[in-house]
Amino acid sequence: MLLPIIITFLLAFLMLLLKPQKFLRFFKIICVIPFLFFLYLLSYLPSIHKGTTAIIFRNEWIPSLGISLDFKIDGLSMLFALMITGIGTLIYFYASEYLKRDENIHRFYCYLTLFMAAMLGVVLSDNLITLFVFWELTSISSFFLIGYNTTQEDSRKSALWALSLTSLGGFLMLASFALIGIVAGTFSLNELLLYPDVLVNNEYYYIIIFLLFAGAFTKSAQFPFHFWLPGAMKAPTPVSAYLHSATMVKAGIYILARFTPILSGDDVWNYTLMIVGGITMFMGAVLSVFYKDMKSVLAYSTISALGIIVFLLGIGTQTALYAACTFILVHALYKATLFLITGIVDHAAHTRDLSILKGLGKIMPIVAVAGFIAALSSAGIPLTFGFLSKELIYGVTTDTIWTQETLILLTTIALITNVFLTASGFLAGIRPFVGKLPKEFQKIKKPSVFLWLSPVLLSTGTLVFGLFPSVIDQTIIQSAARNVIGSTTEMYLSLWHGFNLVLILSMVTIATGIILYFLIKPSNKNEGRLKGLHEVAPQTLLTNIALGIRWFAFRYTRFFHNGYLRVYIMFIIIFFIGIIGYKLFADVPLRVNTEDLSAFRIYEFIVFVITIIAIYFITSTTSRLTSIAALGVIGYSICLIFVFYGAPDLAMTQFAIDTLTVVLFVLVLFKLPPFLKFTNKKIQFRDGVISVSFGILIALITLQALVSPADKSVSKFYADNAYILAKGKNVVNVILVDYRGFDTMIETIVLGIAAIGVYSILKYKTQDGEKSE
């Protein structure tokens, strides 16, 4: 399994070489890539159907960290992987026509293939860390897909929102995986499935599940992170169809379903999923009917559908989990169809505005039929696949395990959600095709077979699975549900459950939904009604937080990184004084070692006084020459100190170097103007206080260092062996040229480099306009 995934990644990059000017025809057959993967996966279907354990493909990666490239296929992985590659094939096929005039089509296919490979990685990985890597790859590749229209600001913005939210979630999810790894001692899903109780009974259990929820909810657009999904509608339609029906948003669902047998069992798990899913499905469904843009309608109904799945996973009974697995496939099929026909309508009529679109069925009857079937499935009308899942959902909410009140509450929410979803499905799938064809649309050409084939195949699937549910049930849904429930299931899909409460609810839903559809007239007015909600929307809140962080970062940077070298130095010095000063006064008993102090002679004192005066001159003079002279005085005074205390070599060097420095200063800087008075008294005072406290601190540290005598063992070794080993009697010289000879050699090189620098700067030819000397 590793090899096909890696090949898919490589193929993605190879696409970049296919310049559309030359290879445009090639893109028509590029759908063989997902199709071959689809067939490859199908070859494992029989063994999954029969076997109870998953098929594992082992590949070592970083065994010492417990990270491997293990892949596994079981029913649940298979369900998702088949959707990814199957619907992927149709999307690839469709996009080759939809984007044929796009000069960046090769890039599009690169992103799309990267995305598909990453999605397959997510659903097929057995190792949590590998899963996370693929998870982040889906976030990144979807960023490029959503922001594909790089020239539109809206498109870039929504891509950024999608990326920041999903990768924030991914980051938190990584923390959850890390905790799971620490607690359980393994990152392998297969091993975790064997010992689920380890995690449920652990003290970190709640942290683990909430971090996991953060990842799943952001990816699957659950309230309050739902808003990136409508924004992502800025992407080209094939992308929306792929990301929001079968892949990206289902990744979060996959994670929740995958961890259901491992982490469920606590009320918090169930109630959180039920509440979040419940809010999301209700809100998404109600909002969806207010929009007049076909894609927005679909976006909100997608949010609602994702909410339904999370809700069902939260209820967690066998029936509910089984219903969730069925609905995942049902939704993928009808939502992909609806998106694709939206794309066709948009392509032909150049608008997605439901208040204008009418009667297109006369021009594109085949597309209209596909849309009609998808809408019926979304409404759950009998004989479509959607009917079966709707029956299951009502079966869950009217289960006998609930108390009277809960049953009514859950059923009411589900009923209202379904009524609105029915209406919005009709809005997107039927409304553009019925009625009288307006004049401006009469010259629209028929869509080509490349465009309508994909949605027609999808809706055929909807119809076939609806009529013969056992086909799909036996092959894949049963085994997927088995993996989510964690044991065998006795559920099965059937067309007719008998005349019972569930059927009545279905009928009520359909009837009310159709009435609602006729009541709603898509218009600006309806959209305007949502304006008030914008103020309290989570997006507004998050935008404000993001702006606040940006403002803070800007201020912070402006303050610390202001471009003035001396201010940087000042900050460093102030922090030094603060931290070291605090430590010194807090932890070190301050005392002066009076015993070892030596007395000073009068001539030493005179030298001291001269140095202090020279230092004062340097800091206070306005004349360049005075300060240079003072610098010379200081150098010679230090020279004298070295002479007094047994360092003739130092005195010699200091004397030579200091003379040279002063000469250089005078020669080069003599022509420069005198110092300008830049600073006012206040700033001078501030700087004075800082520098004097710094000086005092250094002096105090020096005093404390003098308390404990220095370790003389190195000096003693050097002195004792200077003549014996190195044949030299001047120990300082021996150290420099023998013991530390290598250092001295490097030092010579440094001097050489400086000399080259000096020489080249001096020789550098002055350009016009410079003040040459």
Added chain:
Amino acid sequence: MELLLVILVGAFYSAGVYMMFRRSMVKLLLGLLLLGNGANILIFLMGGLTKGKAPIIKPENSKFIEIYADPVPQALILTAIVISFALTAFAIVLLKRVYATTGSDDLDSLNIQDLDI
């Protein structure tokens, strides 16, 4: 004498930092030199002061027979003096160059990106 040198170290550090806070490039360089001098004295002081006895073995002996000044700090300081000269020489020439190009000694006036030079 140690106390005098401690005061001197403090004075060098204070003056050095104070000069580095100024806007003039030449003052920045002077400040750096003062700091260097302070550090040299500090290292010298750490080795312990030994009056008048250089770490040189008498010609007739092959080993020290009397007290001597610590050679290690001296070696360190010698290196530091030479390196600081390399720095100074380079900086002085650079300052001259900057002044010739921009006509300014003010660090703040150099603080503009894309200066047209």
